[in-house]
Amino acid sequence: MLGPDSRVLTALLIAAGVALLVATVRLRFLPVKVLCGAATIMVAMTGGVAAVNYYYGYYTSWGQLAADFNGGTGNLGVITATTSTTALGSGRIGWVQYPGRLSGYSRRGLIYLPPQYSQARYAHLRFPVVELFHGTPGTPLTWSTVLRIGQVADSLLAQHLIGPMVLVMPAINGTGRNYQDCVNGPAVNDETYLLKDVRRDVLARYRVSSDPSQWGAAGYSSGGYCAANLALRHPASFGAVAVLNGYYRAADGPAAAALSNNQSLEAANSPLYQAEQLNLNSSPLPAFWVAAGTHDKADYPAAAMFATAMNRVQQVPFVKLSASDTANAWSAALPAALAWLWQQLAPPDVRVQFPVRGTARGLISSIPVPPVKAHYRGPCGPAVRPGRAVLPCGKLPFGQARKA
Numbered sequence: 001m002l003g004p005d006s007r008v009l010t011a012l013l014i015a016a017g018v019a020l021l022v023a024t025v026r027l028r029f030l031p032v033k034v035l036c037g038a039a040t041i042m043v044a045m046t047g048g049v050a051a052v053n054y055y056y057g058y059y060t061s062w063g064q065l066a067a068d069f070n071g072g073t074g075n076l077g078v079i080t081a082t083t084s085t086t087a088l089g090s091g092r093i094g095w096v097q098y099p100g101r102l103s104g105y106s107r108r109g110l111i112y113l114p115p116q117y118s119q120a121r122y123a124h125l126r127f128p129v130v131e132l133f134h135g136t137p138g139t140p141l142t143w144s145t146v147l148r149i150g151q152v153a154d155s156l157l158a159q160h161l162i163g164p165m166v167l168v169m170p171a172i173n174g175t176g177r178n179y180q181d182c183v184n185g186p187a188v189n190d191e192t193y194l195l196k197d198v199r200r201d202v203l204a205r206y207r208v209s210s211d212p213s214q215w216g217a218a219g220y221s222s223g224g225y226c227a228a229n230l231a232l233r234h235p236a237s238f239g240a241v242a243v244l245n246g247y248y249r250a251a252d253g254p255a256a257a258a259l260s261n262n263q264s265l266e267a268a269n270s271p272l273y274q275a276e277q278l279n280l281n282s283s284p285l286p287a288f289w290v291a292a293g294t295h296d297k298a299d300y301p302a303a304a305m306f307a308t309a310m311n312r313v314q315q316v317p318f319v320k321l322s323a324s325d326t327a328n329a330w331s332a333a334l335p336a337a338l339a340w341l342w343q344q345l346a347p348p349d350v351r352v353q354f355p356v357r358g359t360a361r362g363l364i365s366s367i368p369v370p371p372v373k374a375h376y377r378g379p380c381g382p383a384v385r386p387g388r389a390v391l392p393c394g395k396l397p398f399g400q401a402r403k404a
Contacts, residue, residue, distance in 0.1 A: 017043040079111050089158050091115050093150040098170050100197030103189035107171040109198070110140040112150055114157060114164030117207070122164075125353075126209040128345040129202065130216040130338070131194070132169045133223030136179050136254050140169040147220075152334055161335070162342035163354030166208050170198045172219075172226055179254035182226035183269050186260045195230055195237060209347075213239035216286075216341045220244040220330040225253055228271035228306070231286050238286040240344035242337040244330050245292050245299045245321075248272040248306045252298075272302070275309035282313060287344045289337060291319035293329035 020040040027033050079094035091114045099106040116122045132149065134142045143149040149167060156162040172190065173179050180190035203210055217227035217238050224246020231241040247253045250266040259265040267273050278285070288310050292303035307318040319336065321329040339356075346354070 079113065089115060090154050091117070091150060091157075091164075093144060093167075098198045098201050100189075100193045101200075103193035103197050105174075105189065105193045105197070107174075107193075108140075109171050110143060110169035111202075111206070112153060112167035112169070113206075114153065114166065116164040117166070125350070126207055127164055127166045128214040128216070128342070128347075128350070129166045129168055129208045130218055130341055130345070131198070131227075132167055133172050133182065133194075133217070133219030133226040134169070135219075135221030135223050136173060136181060137177075138222075140171055143169050147331055147334055149334070153338065156335055156338055160355070160357040161339050162356070163346055163350060165338075165342060165345070166202075166206060168198065168202055170194055172223060179222075180258045181222050181253060181255040182230060183250070183255050183258050183265075185258045185265060186262075188258050190258070191230065191233070194226070195234060199237075211347075212237050214345050214347065216240040216242070216345050218242035218244070218337055218341065219246065221246065222253055222255075225255065225271070228288075229255075229269055229274075231288075232271050232274040233269070235283055235285045240287040240289070240341050242289040242341055243291070243303070243306075244333050244337060245296060246303070247299065248302050252302070272306050272309065275306055278310070278313045280313060285314060287314065288316045289319070289340050290316055291321055291329075291333040291337065293321040295322070295329075 017040055020036050020043060024033055024036040024040055027036060079092060079096050091112055093110060093112040095108055096111050097106060098109050114127065116125070117127065132143055134140055149169070153162070153165075153167065157164065170193075172182050172194065180188045182190050182194050184191040199215070202208060209215070215238055217231055218241065219225070219227040221244075224243040225248065226246075227241050228243050228246055228248065229250075231238045249270040249272050250256045250259055251270070255269060256266055259269060288307075290303050290307045290310075292300045294300050304318070307316045310316045317340065319333060321332055343351075343356070
């Protein structure tokens with residue numbers, strides 16, 4: 001059976017679209033022409049979606065797609081503060097409602113509790129936390145169905161490559177096509193929801209650390225933008241941040257629309273611009289880790305530019321991914337990101353309890369940030385000098401379109 005990521009399915013849809021278009025032109029009976037024309041549009045749209053899914057690798061089975069778009073649970077139950085992690089080597093991942101008093105939002109998300117959470121000898125331990133932000137389009141369920149976050153965390157724990165962390169996976173957008181990408185804008189309060197409401201709710205219900213230096217953020221695609229943007233806008237709220245194939249300017253993703261395409265708001269919510277403004281006298285920052293796939297001709301140069309800018313104030317591990325599609329790149333980078341986050345977030349006394357033994361097999365090694373040179377004259381400022389990482393406004397020098 002053809003899966004939603006099948007190259008054959010994409011080719012068949014394109015061929016069907018072409019055949020229907022030819023029929024629309026050549027047939028003479030008007031009702032049939034109208035019907036073929038309408039079918040051409042529908043098949044072409046479906047083919048376009050299939051092509052995007054094939055390139056990014058979002059969904060590899062029809063069940064994943066149906067669960068994500070129909071609000072399915074992915075066979076995951078509800079997690080409460082008293083949920084027991086019964087299997088010694090397995091954590092629990094499930095649904096939880098994250099209400100928002102300040103933002104006015106109430107959304108369903110996922111949470112992962114490590115196996116140690118319900119073990120008696122760790123009853124007084126407050127665990128480090130990583131907030132994981134999904135992409136757009138997408139839901140928290142993608143962390144389970146596509147990236148298999150529960151199995152990845154369990155495996156890393158079993159190999160003593162990380163210690164126990166609570167993983168919080170909230171929804172970064174409203175329902176339908178109400179894409180907010182973690183920003184506060186004229187009609188959205190997503191930043192408030194994710195930064196304040198979700199954290200307050202997790203602190204009230206779960207045995208986690210209240211120390212901001214033990215809270216991390218990570219995300220892929222739009223979620224990577226979220227992690228970088230929230231951390232640079234609120235550096236005292238996070239200890240470490242991992243960005244997997246993110247975008248770095250509001251104008252290059254759904255954030256721009258959520259900000260009503262207001263240039264000043266976009267500038268204030270563009271990690272690339274924020275990074276360029278940092279200097280050695282800036283307030284203490286969370287540690288950053290960046291990964292990008294070389295196959296992605298838009299994401300990779302942008303990630304290199306961001307890492308170059310950040311390297312002026314801290315040494316940023318930059319990971320080069322050679323996976324064949326974007327979802328495989330996320331999956332390849334995830335174990336390394338979690339291992340790095342554990343080392344950054346766990347306090348010394350907790351690291352003593354859960355010593356890391358050796359290195360993870362297959363974890364990706366960091367590489368130096370390549371120089372990114374650009375000559376560009378934007379509508380809002382002078383030409384960018386070679387080696388400068390950030391433009392005053394306008395397009396990135398490599399000319400990518402806005403990210404969907």
